[in-house]
Amino acid sequence: xxxxxxxxxxxxxxxxxxxxxxxxxxxxxxxxxxxxxxxxxxxxxxxxxxxxxxxxxxxxxxxxxxxxxxxxxxxxxxxxxxxxxxxxxxxxxxxxxxxxxxxxxxxxxxxxxxxxxxxxxxxxxxxxxxxxxxxxxxxxxxxxxxxxxxxxxxxxxxxxxxxxxxxxxxxxxxxxxxxxxxxxxxxxxxxxxxxxxxxxxxxxxxxxxxxxxxxxxxxxxxxxxxxxxxxxxxxxxxxxxxxxxxxxxxxxxxxxxxxxxxxxxxxxxxxx
Amino acid sequence: xxxxxxxxxxxxxxxxxxxxxxxxxxxxxxxxxxxxxxxxxxxxxxxxxxxxxxxxxxxxxxxxxxxxxxxxxxxxxxxxxxxxxxxxxxxxxxxxxxxxxxxxxxxxxxxxxxxxxxxxxxxxxxxxxxxxxxxxxxxxxxxxxxxxxxxxxxxxxxxxxxxxxxxxxxxxxxxxxxxxxxxxxxxxxxxxxxxxxxxxxxxxxxxxxxxxxxxxxxxxxxxxxxxxxxxxxxxxxxxxxxxxxxxxxxxxxxxxxxxxxxxxxxxxxxxxxxxxxxxxxxxxxx
Numbered sequence: 427x428x429x430x431x432x433x434x435x436x437x438x439x440x441x442x443x444x445x446x447x448x449x450x451x452x453x454x455x456x457x458x459x460x461x462x463x464x465x466x467x468x469x470x471x472x473x474x475x476x477x478x479x480x481x482x483x484x485x486x487x488x489x490x491x492x493x494x495x496x497x498x499x500x501x502x503x504x505x506x507x508x509x510x511x512x513x514x515x516x517x518x519x520x521x522x523x524x525x526x527x528x529x530x531x532x533x534x535x536x537x538x539x540x541x542x543x544x545x546x547x548x549x550x551x552x553x554x555x556x557x558x559x560x561x562x563x564x565x566x567x568x569x570x571x572x573x574x575x576x577x578x579x580x581x582x583x584x585x586x587x588x589x590x591x592x593x594x595x596x597x598x599x600x601x602x603x604x605x606x607x608x609x610x611x612x613x614x615x616x617x618x619x620x621x622x623x624x625x626x627x628x629x630x631x632x633x634x635x636x637x638x639x640x641x642x643x644x645x646x647x648x649x650x651x652x653x654x655x656x657x658x659x660x661x662x663x664x665x666x667x668x669x670x671x672x673x674x675x676x677x678x679x680x681x682x683x684x685x686x687x688x689x690x691x692x693x694x695x696x697x698x
Numbered sequence: 699x700x701x702x703x704x705x706x707x708x709x710x711x712x713x714x715x716x717x718x719x720x721x722x723x724x725x726x727x728x729x730x731x732x733x734x735x736x737x738x739x740x741x742x743x744x745x746x747x748x749x750x751x752x753x754x755x756x757x758x759x760x761x762x763x764x765x766x767x768x769x770x771x772x773x774x775x776x777x778x779x780x781x782x783x784x785x786x787x788x789x790x791x792x793x794x795x796x797x798x799x800x801x802x803x804x805x806x807x808x809x810x811x812x813x814x815x816x817x818x819x820x821x822x823x824x825x826x827x828x829x830x831x832x833x834x835x836x837x838x839x840x841x842x843x844x845x846x847x848x849x850x851x852x853x854x855x856x857x858x859x860x861x862x863x864x865x866x867x868x869x870x871x872x873x874x875x876x877x878x879x880x881x882x883x884x885x886x887x888x889x890x891x892x893x894x895x896x897x898x899x900x901x902x903x904x905x906x907x908x909x910x911x912x913x914x915x916x917x918x919x920x921x922x923x924x925x926x927x928x929x930x931x932x933x934x935x936x937x938x939x940x941x942x943x944x945x946x947x948x949x950x951x952x953x954x955x956x957x958x959x960x961x962x963x964x965x966x967x968x969x970x971x972x973x974x975x976x977x978x979x980x981x982x983x984x
């Protein structure tokens with residue numbers, strides 16, 4: 427059960443996407459989010475879709491991975507689409523039944539928003555699929571370095587994130603073990619009402635908290651023993667360096683953005 | 699008393715995924731009632747996976763587990779009853795303590811069984827006595843106990859269910875020699891006084907040599923040997939091929955025999971080895 431959860435999971439590879447500088451990938455992902463929200467008509471959205479397919483092809487990841495990232499948000503997508511369908515009342519009326527008032531404009535809006543969200547999720551999940559957690563936090567740390575000026579330490583933020591990511595699988599395993607141990611003592615996790623089920627979690631959550639604290643304490647001790655004292659004066663084994671391919675990718679994204687703006691101008695907006 | 703029969707079970711972790719791993723393959727064995735069986739094997743040999751099948755925490759992909767002749771998965775809804783009959787103490791069991799007092803924690807299992815207060819009280823006190831926990835400790839928080847005491851309290855939590863079969867997965871892991879000795883002596887006493895079937899999963903050949911009646915050797919997800927301690931240790935060459943070390947005294951006798959001294963290499967305790975060696979030394983006129 428616990429093994430099915432993928433959170434920020436990295437899939438090893440050596441594609442162009444894998445080799446991009448993580449800082450650039452973070453910037454490009456933000457840019458991609460902008461790209462997804464730029465189009466105002468179907469031609470623009472189609473262009474985004476084609477662009478997404480090309481990027482996915484470049485990443486050489488199996489398509490089912492994207493399906494897996496999209497699956498958990500399908501409900502959200504459906505919910506947003508239905509709301510749009512019910513609340514946008516432009517175009518010709520198709521169904522009028524009580525409070526349900528479906529129009530062609532509403533349907534169009536619903537479909538548009540659904541495709542937009544799916545592109546957004548699929549595109550941004552490429553970031554974690556192609557970047558190791560360490561590279562990702564390195565990238566975040568360096569992108570956030572201007573925050574030093576307002577007395578926020580980006581190194582500490584990045585270190586916390588690295589540690590959190592590192593401990594997710596460990597804690598999953600720990601949860602599995604504690605659950606087995608309590609089940610062996612007859613803990614009933616599967617039946618009963620809501621209150622009973624919440625109460626049944628106590629024997630699992632308490633040992634889990636205790637062990638998290640124990641691990642945190644041990645880790646802090648181990649870090650101190652190796653003279654860790656924050657980012658001050660720390661050097662890296664792997665220096666991040668931008669290569670021509672990073673700037674080229676940025677140029678491509680910028681060109682696509684410009685293209686989308688032109689498409690907006692050419693075909694007008696279909697969104698209400 | 700309950701007899702466990704394992705009938706050709708196979709279990710695969712993460713079936714149909716890139717991380718697929720056959721943990722155990724075609725394991726069949728019978729554990730008669732009232733014995734103390736040591737289970738040894740390398741890390742990843744499948745010993746922990748095997749024992750988790752015996753109380754229905756894992757369900758085999760193939761094969762059956764019979765408890766007194768009945769398939770434990772005949773009625774999946776009643777698997778909890780199997781867990782009360784086959785008690786399981788996990789590795790580092792002290793990590794599962796969660797109540798605010800030791801008493802309540804030991805009572806967790808019996809309470810889940812739906813016993814009345816008086817019976818729960820009797821069982822908690824008896825289990826505490828078995829593991830050698832002082833009555834005064836029962837009202838303390840688990841956090842106030844030492845590591846060894848916590849472990850014994852956790853073991854008492856399973857003993858209090860009065861299972862017909864008790865499985866202990868590496869109960870001596872991470873303890874100092876004195877703590878190990880205490881736990882092993884306690885398990886041995888418990889087994890003799892109650893006549894319960896006890897399965898002891900361990901890395902240590904010395905532990906097995908000390909307390910077990912029989913030994914089950916697992917290798918690569920399969921049963922390599924299941925025999926009396928004496929016979930298993932007499933197959934030292936095979937054990938070493940699997941990557942398991944025989945007890946130090948057996949090893950010495952083996953080396954002596956290889957060097958041309960006529961000794962019986964089946965000895966596995968210091969006393970037995972002494973009995974082998976003294977006459978030899980006496981013969982030399984020492």
